[in-house]
């Protein structure tokens with residue numbers, strides 16, 4: 262069967278990764294979570310003292326970029342791929358609110374973006390890929406046959422993210438999560454390099470009032486129309 266590339270972009274916590282993973286499983290495609298890559302670089306920067314509430318030493322981070330090796334590994338063919346940073350499984354550690362607080366500043370650094378975009382393009386070189394992020398349809402895979410741009414109200418997104426974090430056992434408040442979602446929206450849409458924006462040929466889906474199943478079927482149909 263003819264295979265395509267699917268790019269799913271949008272605001273933080275719009276459920277991009279959930280639908281992207283469902284779609285990839287259904288179509289037998291590879292799913293690539295590019296946010297996990299920015300989060301892993303952020304974790305590295307935090308662990309090495311390059312970023313904290315007091316400072317952000319971009320120069321040191323840029324110098325160390327060649328030492329950062331990112332890889333997605335699966336424990337079984339059906340399992341979700343997990344993020345490995347320099348050989349260590351960091352899948353859990355990259356999902357904390359603390360990492361979410363530093364990730365958008367890290368993602369403004371052009372040298373970081375260049376390194377990750379190169380790796381993303383290599384991973385997506387063959388068709389049969391669903392990739393989610395902020396710049397997939399505009400920068401990483403502008404040739405993608407299907408581009409989706411997801412949105413929902415900030416309050417709805419914060420609520421979903423808050424429940425996810427609480428379920429993991431993290432101690433956070435709804436207001437902290439809402440503030441983080443809004444801060445990331447602001448930084449992601451206003452940065453100079455590859456800001457979050459809808460590609461001209463992307464289809465926008467606002468899922469504030471939509472359930473996961475309906476959303477999945479709408480996007481699946483759009484994919485089938487292009488296969």
Ligand code: C5P
Pocket residue numbers: 273274295296297299300364365366368393394395396397445449
């Ligand atoms: O998708 P997720 O929320 O995990 O992404 C975390 C952050 O990584 C985003 O808020 C954004 O700053 C950055 N990001 C990006 N470009 C991508 C994917 C994520 O700048 N393609």
